[in-house]
Amino acid sequence: MQALLRAGTALAGIVVAGSALAADLPRRAAPPPVFTPVPVFTWTGFYAGFNAGYGFGTNDNRRDPTVLGVNGASGLVAPGTTAAIAFSNGRNSNEGFVGGGQIGYNYQFTPGSGFVIGVEADAQYVDFGRERNRFAVAPGSAPFLAGTQIFNPNGVSGLDYFGTVRGRLGYAFDRTLVYGTGGFAYGAGGGRDFGLPNGSSDDFRTGWAAGGGIEYALPTDSFLNFFRSSAVTLKVEGLYVNLDRGNRTTGAFGATPAGGLVYTNSPGVVLASGGAARDRSTEFAVVRAGINYKFGSY
Template sequence: MKALLRAATALAGVALAGSAFAADLPRRAAPPPVFTPVPVFTWTGAYFGINAGYAFDASSRSNNSTFVVPGGVGLTSGPAAVATFRNRSQDGFSGGAQVGYNYQFTPGSGVVVGIEADAQYLDFGRDRNNAFVSGGAIAPGLILNDPRGLASLDYFGTVRGRLGYAFDRTLVYGTGGFAYGSGSADRSFGGYAGNDSFRTGYAVGGGIEYALPTDSFLNFFRSSAVTLKVEGLYVNLDRGTRNQGVLLVNAANLAPAYVTPIGRRDDEFAVVRAGLNYKFGSY
């Protein structure tokens, strides 16, 4: 019996010594946590999109809106007629599409440069013959037209550079470059002095753009980002002698029937619009 007790005591001692030795051994270190960096957004990449807005006359022309049609030349049934137009009758819807490319020098926040081209429909001219006539009556077959108007423009487009600064997903920018436009004969009255021909000029403006998260519900094309923008543009197109002072138009052939000395040389208008872009390239 004593022998068994001595053996048990010896085994207990060995076990205790083994536990103490194991406690002194170095423990295996746990693997460090895996760090996944959050991707930094960049505006670099190509994009395309659509836009819609409102365009209105932005010229510095005279605010005179009253024009006299002299009698005795077969234009009125009285000795004379006075036509009064709404002072700012040239405005309307504008909509179209754009395509472009941006390059950001430093991801996150930094300078962004780019180029953009767009093509726009214009709804100018719906009020071009809305005038109050007094002192006489316009002869049948003649149409009144505001000689200061923009009615001959059906569309315009631009090719512009862009320069801005990005605050992460927010981009503030200025823009400027080449502009062009034209109109169809049915809205520019028979091509008087070539007024339905192609014309060119310039456009300047600026805006602010914001990039939505990649998983936005608007991301139908699985692009790297969907961006929303608000933009303003001033457009100036040189008209030469186009449509200068056309007050009365022959309804049969849309040719000018009477021209006043008051007209305009340039098509000057402003556009305020909102846009949606799909960006492809770097995240």
């Protein structure tokens, strides 16, 4: 019996000693937390989007009205009668809604903050020239023959669409980009408003554009990200556009009921007053807001 007690006592001593030794052993360190780096935003990548705004003319078209006297030899009024026509040359012809789309590519040299270069092309519908062909017939003048068409001989500028291909250079402050832009511009206007009933050789014009803006990139999970792009950006931009129309005499100012064109130097037509009938450049500024969907690097 005593032997069993001695054995139990020895076993208990061994257990106690083992526990003390285990307490003295160094504890195993917990694994370090997993660090997931936050991606640094970059403007590098392709993008496409839409824009809308307002355009207004910047060239001064305010001149005295152009007055033409015509008689029966012109074919616009009955033989033996005369008429006088006054054309308004106001500048309110280049003003209205602007809207369209754009595509482009940016490259940022250093992600986060740094310089950004890019190229952008856009195409715009414009609602210019609502009053570009206003004229009045002097009281007491002979009425024009039925089917006669009259056009402004000064070719007061109007526009139906324009587009640009521009370079962009800016600096990014993380998700905010401030930039300048400039490059090639083109545009065209409709038909008789440029001097001919079915268009003229000067309908399509080219020139240049310059401006600048600011753009901000929303988070990727923005509710505006309908196309699941890498980013959605919002921008506000100002652009000046100059389309050269040359400096030559405009085409016809009238069409007879039989379809014949009548020019300012046609028989029976006298330029009574006003400046020479010349084409002018189309100059206007555009202020617009836009949205872009960026595809590529985050």
